[in-house]
Amino acid sequence: MAISESIQKMPLAGKLCCFLAGLQALAVIGLETYILVIVLKDIGNVFASWSSDKGVAIYFLLLVIATLFGLFLMIGGVMNGDTIQIIGFCLFNLFAMSLAIFRFYQIRTWIESNIFVGYLVYPKVKDVMLASIGVMAAFTAVFGVLAYFLYIAFGWEIYKRVGADMKIRRMYVNYRTMVFLLKIDFFVFLGFAVSYIILVLKSSDPEFAITIAFVPVTMSVLFLAFWGLRRESGPAMWTFIFLLCGSAAYFVYKCARMFDPKQEAKFLTQRPMMTYYTIISLVVISATLHQAISCLANFGYGLKERIEITRGKRSDMEQIQDYYVNAAGDRRMNLDG
Structure with a gap:
């Protein structure tokens, strides 16, 4: 319905x-x-x-x-x-x-x-x-x-x-952009791992097991980021930012290996496509890292409470920061900010 x-x-x-x-x-x-x-x-x-x-x-x-x-x-x-x-x-x-x-x-x-x-x-x-x-x-x-x-x-x-508060609206745009980038991260990371495993690696390569393990670890990290973003958890977001920097280093390492003369036979005709995919992955990681830092800076300024109200989790208007109670006990709208 x-x-x-x-x-x-x-x-x-x-x-x-x-x-x-x-x-x-x-x-x-x-x-x-x-x-x-x-x-x-x-x-x-x-x-x-x-x-x-x-x-x-x-x-x-x-x-x-x-x-x-x-x-x-x-x-x-x-x-x-x-x-x-x-x-x-x-x-x-x-x-x-x-x-x-x-x-x-x-x-x-x-x-x-x-x-x-x-x-x-x-x-x-x-x-x-x-x-x-x-x-x-x-x-x-x-x-x-x-x-x-x-x-x-x-x-x-x-x-x-x-609401009309421009500061809250800017924070909300950052929040929605971060949520979207986490979805794109899921596709890009999973697509790269699967392509690299099937097109480049052999089951006897030491990287084979590492790359397979990269998939569930990545999914867990993305879930941690989404949870930390929704709960405005500073430790969770800092952990995600640190691990995201590690992911960037991983992709740079993979890109460097593609142009290593010793690895040339392994890539054959796959190098152009895999290099392009790696560059796209690094661009998405950079954008996600920027948005993660921006969202982290917005924690504690009322966005979480506003989103909870729009989802029906908080119906008491006294919990909205745009209202206050005066000395007579009447609720008034706060026009500051």
């Missing part, structure tokens, strides 16, 4: 965004499935060994998961009236499109290197790969226009949630 009421109250631009995000997901999944079927049918050694040949399937899997993850971001952003997440979705869609572009050149190089059937397969999938990029580019442009209308439509919702 609550979901149906939320859909009815949703602005037209929001309904269009959700519909188009679903349509984009179906279109991309259909195109990617067609490409993968053609490649698997004509090139039989894709899964023959623990090698870089698996890049054909991994790139497609990343694009499909990115599209579904984007759909989750858009629906969540519209349902919650979260303009930060909606704008972030548009940027994420650009990132997914860039993965498709990289995939195009990587797959072309890999297929053309297969002298037996590569010259037969590439013409079959070339136009479909370009169509996948074109579909994502067109939808991204439309989402950018609709995001503007949603920004205007949801502006009043933000005002009702946090």
Whole structure:
């Protein structure tokens, strides 16, 4: 019942965004499935060994998961009236499109290197790969226009949630941006770990077990950050910031190893894509680190109480700092600040 009421109250631009995000997901999944079927049918050694040949399937899997993850971001952003997440979705869609572009050149190089059937397969999938990029580019442009209308439509919702105090509103924007970045961190970290394990490492490599352990540790750290942000826990946020700096050092180390002459044979054709993904990861980590410090600086200034009130956890208006009780016992509005 609550979901149906939320859909009815949703602005037209929001309904269009959700519909188009679903349509984009179906279109991309259909195109990617067609490409993968053609490649698997004509090139039989894709899964023959623990090698870089698996890049054909991994790139497609990343694009499909990115599209579904984007759909989750858009629906969540519209349902919650979260303009930060909606704008972030548009940027994420650009990132997914860039993965498709990289995939195009990587797959072309890999297929053309297969002298037996590569010259037969590439013409079959070339136009479909370009169509996948074109579909994502067109939808991204439309989402950018609709995001503007949603920004205007949801502006009043933000005002009702946090009030007219500009300081509180700035803190709330920092808070929502941090929540969005934690979601992006989840996708980026998990995508990098899976790609690195399957495309680069072998089960006998010492890094293999370390990289696998990196996944649950990363998820735990992200959960700690979200918990600390919601509870305004200084120790939790400082721990997250420290571990995030460690993650940045880890990605820098991985990037350096990719250009180590001794490791050249391990990466082969995967270096351009993995280097790009590593750079994106470092950019996301830097943005998350900046927002974590900004949110930490906002702890204790009333944002937590305001958010609890908007969620119905605190209904007593005497708990709002915009009110005070005078000497006669009457509650008055505080206009200071």
